[in-house]
Amino acid sequence: MDFLLSEDQKSLRNKAREFAINEVLPVARKYDESEEFPLPVIKKAWEEGLLNLGIPTEYGGPGYGLLSSCIVVEEISSACPGIATSIFDNNLGAEPIVIGGNEEQKQRILTELVNEFKLIAFATSEPTMGSDVAGMKCFADKDGDEYILNGNKFWITNGGYADYITVFATVDPEKKHKGIAAFIVDTQTEGVKLGKHIPKLGQRSSNTVSIGLKDVRIPKENVLAKPGRGFVLAMQTFAHTRPAIGAFAVGCARSAMEYSIDYAQKRETFGRPIGNYQVIQEKIANMYKDIEAARLLTYKAAWEADQGMDNNLSSSVAKAFASDVAMNVTTEAVQIFGGYGYLRTYPVEKLFRDAKLYQIYEGTSEIQRIVISRFAMKRYEHAMPSLGKKRD
Numbered sequence: 001m002d003f004l005l006s007e008d009q010k011s012l013r014n015k016a017r018e019f020a021i022n023e024v025l026p027v028a029r030k031y032d033e034s035e036e037f038p039l040p041v042i043k044k045a046w047e048e049g050l051l052n053l054g055i056p057t058e059y060g061g062p063g064y065g066l067l068s069s070c071i072v073v074e075e076i077s078s079a080c081p082g083i084a085t086s087i088f089d090n091n092l093g094a095e096p097i098v099i100g101g102n103e104e105q106k107q108r109i110l111t112e113l114v115n116e117f118k119l120i121a122f123a124t125s126e127p128t129m130g131s132d133v134a135g136m137k138c139f140a141d142k143d144g145d146e147y148i149l150n151g152n153k154f155w156i157t158n159g160g161y162a163d164y165i166t167v168f169a170t171v172d173p174e175k176k177h178k179g180i181a182a183f184i185v186d187t188q189t190e191g192v193k194l195g196k197h198i199p200k201l202g203q204r205s206s207n208t209v210s211i212g213l214k215d216v217r218i219p220k221e222n223v224l225a226k227p228g229r230g231f232v233l234a235m236q237t238f239a240h241t242r243p244a245i246g247a248f249a250v251g252c253a254r255s256a257m258e259y260s261i262d263y264a265q266k267r268e269t270f271g272r273p274i275g276n277y278q279v280i281q282e283k284i285a286n287m288y289k290d291i292e293a294a295r296l297l298t299y300k301a302a303w304e305a306d307q308g309m310d311n312n313l314s315s316s317v318a319k320a321f322a323s324d325v326a327m328n329v330t331t332e333a334v335q336i337f338g339g340y341g342y343l344r345t346y347p348v349e350k351l352f353r354d355a356k357l358y359q360i361y362e363g364t365s366e367i368q369r370i371v372i373s374r375f376a377m378k379r380y381e382h383a384m385p386s387l388g389k390k391r392d
């Protein structure tokens with residue numbers, strides 16, 4: 001077992017940190033206030049090779065493993081969780097093609113994403129469903145080798161600016177997960193309507209919209225997964241992207257901790273810096289140990305994916321744990337700042353709002369716990385002998 005980052009990973013972290021501090025941090029508050037989409041920052045990330053992290057080298061991408069991608073997103077998220085979500089969304093949108101696309105689709109779409117500044121979003125969620133992916137209603141009607149899509153997608157990150165969207169739809173809602181297929185949708189196709197930005201509590205610089213699909217004809221070459229394969233593809237995609245949510249959460253929490261340490265050393269009450277009081281030191285210690293644990297779980301989930309192992313369980317553990325850590329740490333950070341923590345004057349107020357999303361998107365914390373408890377109660381192998389027969 002080796003806990004050390006390679007030299008390549010260290011220099012990648014330095015590059016991402018430099019980008020975060022020079023390009024993201026100075027505009028984070030501005031985009032949060034205006035709720036504008038940070039297109040120039042995202043374009044700059046593409047120019048720096050930080051946008052399509054997971055695209056394999058065969059298609060011109062950097063071919064970073066998931067662990068390296070997590071190192072990058074922790075840095076960007078530490079400067080602005082909302083901008084990090086928008087930057088990483090190309091990974092989420094492209095991942096179904098990386099995992100399930102045929103060679104022609106990979107050559108065509110993945111290569112284009114690397115060579116041109118193009119955005120690709122991901123859409124399973126709908127106005128009436130998010131957690132229950134198998135319950136989607138967006139309808140895919142087979143017409144020869146083609147499909148016609150009708151329905152609405154909701155909460156689609158970067159959707160308002162996307163060139164492509166990987167859309168999941170069903171050929172028969174009654175069939176639940178067995179009816180779900182996946183498609184590459186070019187947003188210029190007739191019948192695609194990109195909605196207006198939906199205002200949010202936090203991560204306000206990430207663009208979130210609804211997508212209307214009305215008689216959208218999908219050519220044969222853009223069918224990504226046939227009916228019955230789409231649900232599995234969505235789950236495989238989440239297993240590869242949930243560790244990155246863990247890394248976002250770690251970056252967000254890390255900044256909240258750093259600002260808290262800084263403030264605790266400067267703010268004085270009763271003639272002493274508040275950092276001198278044990279109750280504040282305990283908060284800082286809890287932040288530090290929880291962030292460390294969240295990062296290790298995140299790295300483990302990413303490492304398993306990089307080894308080609310099934311990381312479904314570890315990605316749920318990492319996402320659930322790190323999301324809670326981000327929420328707890330940012331809440332305590334606001335507390336350490338006292339009244340100033342509640343004002344927009346200091347950055348912890350924004351991080352507190354931004355952190356909440358980690359417990360919701362890409363599978364809520366409750367859904368992650370369903371995955372974990374299902375494993376713990378059904379498949380986990382006990383070391384201790386059984387208690388024996390049930391007694392009345």
Ligand SMILES: Cc1cc2nc3c(=O)[nH]c(=O)nc-3n(C[C@H](O)[C@H](O)[C@H](O)COP(=O)(O)OP(=O)(O)OC[C@H]3O[C@@H](n4cnc5c(N)ncnc54)[C@H](O)[C@@H]3O)c2cc1C
Pocket residue numbers: 121122123124125128129130131132154155156157158200208357360361362363364365366367370
């Ligand atoms: C800012 C933002 C960006 C997003 N980006 C995208 C995107 O790019 N693409 C995309 O497809 N989706 C996206 N989503 C959607 C997101 O994945 C869903 O919001 C999320 O999965 C939860 O679904 P829901 O909102 O429908 O909540 P629901 O599924 O209605 O759940 C409501 C509550 O009930 C709980 N719950 C549900 N089922 C159970 C159960 N069986 N047991 C216990 N508790 C349960 C949930 O945990 C939650 O607390 C985004 C959402 C947000 C807010």
